[in-house]
Amino acid sequence: xxxEERIILMTKLAAYEAGEGKQNVKIGNxxxxxxxxxxxxxxxxxxxxxxxxxxxxxxxxxxxxxxxDLYKMDLVAFARNVLxxxxxxxxxxxxxxxxxxxxxxxxxxxxxxxxxxxLKKLDSLYRE
Amino acid sequence: xxGLLEFREKLxxxxxKSEFILTPLLKFLLAFVTLxxxxxxxxxxxxxxxxxxxxxxxxxxxxxxxxxxxLFAALFSLLxxxxxxxxxxxxxxxxxxxxxxxxxxxxxxxxxxxILTPLLCVLKIPYVIPIATGLICGPASVVSVGCGICIYYLLSxxxxxxxxxxxxxxxxxxxxxxxxxxxxxxxxxxxxxIAAFAITVLVVYLLRRMSVDHSWSIAMxxxxxxxxxxxxxxxxxxxxxxxxxxxxxGSVLALAVGKVIEFFRFCVDYSRTEKVQFEDDEYYYYVKAxxxxxxxxxxxxxxxxxxxxxxxxxxxxxxxxxxxxRSGEGNYGSSRTGAGRGNYRSGRSVVYNGHIPDDGQxxxxxxxxxxx
Numbered sequence: 001x002x003x004e005e006r007i008i009l010m011t012k013l014a015a016y017e018a019g020e021g022k023q024n025v026k027i028g029n030x031x032x033x034x035x036x037x038x039x040x041x042x043x044x045x046x047x048x049x050x051x052x053x054x055x056x057x058x059x060x061x062x063x064x065x066x067x068x069d070l071y072k073m074d075l076v077a078f079a080r081n082v083l084x085x086x087x088x089x090x091x092x093x094x095x096x097x098x099x100x101x102x103x104x105x106x107x108x109x110x111x112x113x114x115x116x117x118x119l120k121k122l123d124s125l126y127r128e
Numbered sequence: 129x130x131g132l133l134e135f136r137e138k139l140x141x142x143x144x145k146s147e148f149i150l151t152p153l154l155k156f157l158l159a160f161v162t163l164x165x166x167x168x169x170x171x172x173x174x175x176x177x178x179x180x181x182x183x184x185x186x187x188x189x190x191x192x193x194x195x196x197x198x199l200f201a202a203l204f205s206l207l208x209x210x211x212x213x214x215x216x217x218x219x220x221x222x223x224x225x226x227x228x229x230x231x232x233x234x235x236x237x238x239x240x241x242x243i244l245t246p247l248l249c250v251l252k253i254p255y256v257i258p259i260a261t262g263l264i265c266g267p268a269s270v271v272s273v274g275c276g277i278c279i280y281y282l283l284s285x286x287x288x289x290x291x292x293x294x295x296x297x298x299x300x301x302x303x304x305x306x307x308x309x310x311x312x313x314x315x316x317x318x319x320x321x322i323a324a325f326a327i328t329v330l331v332v333y334l335l336r337r338m339s340v341d342h343s344w345s346i347a348m349x350x351x352x353x354x355x356x357x358x359x360x361x362x363x364x365x366x367x368x369x370x371x372x373x374x375x376x377x378g379s380v381l382a383l384a385v386g387k388v389i390e391f392f393r394f395c396v397d398y399s400r401t402e403k404v405q406f407e408d409d410e411y412y413y414y415v416k417a418x419x420x421x422x423x424x425x426x427x428x429x430x431x432x433x434x435x436x437x438x439x440x441x442x443x444x445x446x447x448x449x450x451x452x453x454r455s456g457e458g459n460y461g462s463s464r465t466g467a468g469r470g471n472y473r474s475g476r477s478v479v480y481n482g483h484i485p486d487d488g489q490x491x492x493x494x495x496x497x498x499x500x
Contacts, residue, residue: 042233043233046229046230046233047229047230049225049229050225050226050229050230053222053225053226054222054226056222057218057219057222057305057309060218060302060305061302061305061306061309062302062306063302064302093230100234
């Protein structure tokens with residue numbers, strides 16, 4: 001005999017597993033600190049590449065002037081400035097990533113908790 | 129209203145039946161239009177401006193994830209830029225990479241927003257985007273809308289500077305690059321547009337989630353007013369040469385599109401709102417339940433018409449066994465238990481018969497087919 005409640009629950013669970021749940025289960029497999037650390041690390045790499053691209057574009061934008069000033073400028077001060085900008089970019093992007101990932105992780109855990117609760121409910125329906 | 133609700137249910141039914149063909153078809157159309165617009169507006173690489181290539185790529189996009197439309201569109205635009213001048217392509221590549229590395233990581237599912245924003249800007253109806261995004265997506269979509277506007281202004285800067293870039297010689301590489309970069313960074317219209325759209329998305333999102341009656345309509349109107357005010361203030365401050373009539377017409381269109389989205393996503397009957405209050409050991413609950421408007425499609429299916437066999441006719445009165453399924457007609461009601469469950473359960477199975485089969489097995493089998 002078909003059990004309508006069971007079918008509805010199974011359909012909901014299957015839809016969750018096929019959609020949002022797929023990504024959530026992956027995130028849920030991490031410990032909170034591991035997940036956030038990995039994401040922040042990825043962000044540092046991404047921000048570094050993005051900074052390098054923008055810096056290269058900046059140099060190329062004013063290449064002639066830069067080449068003229070290269071021998072006159074204080075290279076140490078220039079490098080310090082670049083490093084400060086790099087640090088500000090990477091740190092601010094890393095902090096933003098930390099906040100977003102913390103929020104995302106807690107949301108995913110809540111969602112997975114509901115999913116596992118429904119799984120248990122389905123199991124109990126089968127045992128009835 | 130009942131007619132509209134029935135129409136909505138019909139559309140839903142058609143979509144759920146033909147989803148496997150409709151989704152790829154819609155993706156194909158989106159990719160096809162996007163690539164055609166790119167070829168039409170840029171079109172510097174004549175080899176790419178070929179309908180066969182566009183069709184093949186659009187066909188590929190229809191079966192690949194929707195993010196691939198962005199990938200191919202970016203590739204097409206970069207190739208056109210490269211044909212114009214490699215320096216332009218370099219700027220485009222840098223901008224795309226920065227967007228990909230910094231922004232798309234956090235909203236990878238908003239690829240449609242990134243594609244549709246520049247597309248609707250080209251079609252002169254960009255004001256639909258912040259309203260629709262605020263209604264359908266979350267606050268993170270602000271990033272996607274901003275990226276879409278950046279892409280539109282990058283492309284329009286290149287289109288406007290194309291003749292100047294062509295006139296420049298090979299040795300003026302940095303001048304070409306500077307022309308494009310300045311064109312983007314000094315573009316006050318882009319900044320005003322990004323600010324207006326970002327704030328509008330947030331306003332619409334926040335208001336539509338409020339627990340007040342007609343929150344979606346309030347959100348749409350407030351969003352449109354916010355958008356208009358910011359664009360006008362931006363125009364006053366930075367002289368963005370804004371066309372007030374196009375903003376007003378676009379806003380009316382945005383409202384219309386918003387109402388259509390509301391009809392499909394959030395069609396509720398506020399006249400039957402219920403407010404309940406209860407408590408358990410730990411909390412007091414103040415619950416406001418607004419029933420969804422829904423209507424079941426009327427269907428009539430004749431499943432089986434059995435002629436009496438000679439043996440049966442001799443034993444019982446003559447007649448036919450006709451099983452008819454009907455579902456509820458025209459009355460809309462609530463389905464508070466979610467998932468449109470009420471809609472599918474409102475049908476009833478009626479057995480018109482000249483006889484009831486003796487062996488209950490057959491009868492049960494017919495009913496079973498009817499109900500499931």
